[in-house]
């Protein structure tokens with residue numbers, strides 16, 4: 614006979630007690646790991662180990678939990694264990710409610726110390742001065758392309774990329790009332806204004822578009838001005854008690870933003886291979902015919918896949934460019950090591966921005 618609701622709930626309670634015991638056993642082990650790391654003065658955060666843990670559990674998962682549930686749950690468990698070893702301070706473009714904050718929480722789990730910043734420059738400064746352990750910055754949007762300030766900061770900063778996360782970005786028009794009537798100004802980060810320009814042209818052609826430091830800052834300001842609206846995500850809306858005047862107004866329904874996680878190299882051990890890795894680098898070649906073709910030759914010769922190729926002006930006035938390249942693999946693989954060595958020999962400027970596990 615099928616069990617009734619009360620019996621099933623009693624069974625769930627018993628499983629939860631077991632889980633609690635097991636989770637505390639796990640946390641106690643992480644505490645011991647933390648003691649060893651403190652004695653060795655070695656970094657707490659080990660992204661390749663966390664990727665291995667999640668990957669291994671996904672492989673072993675008999676269901677009915679879905680693989681993505683396994684990843685979400687264990688990211689939170691490891692976040693709590695990591696925080697027991699040492700609190701991890703994470704800088705991002707604030708205030709509370711931004712997509713950058715959401716990216717930080719999805720990447721590190723919720724057991725972090727928040728360091729909201731007013732600009733991408735401040736995020737980099739915070740992570741390089743040691744005020745924060747990590748920074749989270751957007752690097753690319755599927756509608757608007759690269760976030761140029763982030764790439765320019767990566768070029769010159771001492772920070773390394775240690776991970777990435779991609780978020781579905783749904784922008785809403787938020788306001789103190791739920792109507793579109795009488796909106797005089799729409800406030801948002803320039804990236805969000807650009808990602809919603811088609812909708813704004815159609816529905817609010819006469820409203821002023823005002824660029825502010827972040828979408829959440831726009832939401833904060835719109836909360837105290839009845840004739841102002843903000844473009845921001847749901848988190849910012851609930852943070853500042855705003856109404857949804859229009860939902861999902863981004864021009865591309867599949868709008869996504871990729872964020873890079875950055876930190877000082879000494880905050881992380883040389884990353885070991887997780888099985889699914891990426892090397893990000895920035896290079897420049899002399900401005901001569903065929904130079905870009907030559908740049909790509911080592912990749913072809915060694916059979917290495919490139920997943921990103923972006924250019925940024927070198928600001929030399931000579932039509933010279935930096936190329937931001939992502940290649941699939943890990944430097945411990947001979948073909949990747951050979952490709953990197955060829956590129957180093959070939960390029961006038963060569964900087965590895967980081968090697969890190971790729972999230973699906």
Ligand SMILES: O=C(O)C(=O)C[C@]1(C(=O)O)C=C[C@@H](O)C=C1
Pocket residue numbers: 643646647657658659660662663666690691692694695698
């Ligand atoms: O294996 C470690 O080094 C740990 O500190 C444990 C643990 C975990 O909870 O599994 C926590 C933090 C690290 O980032 C990796 C894994």
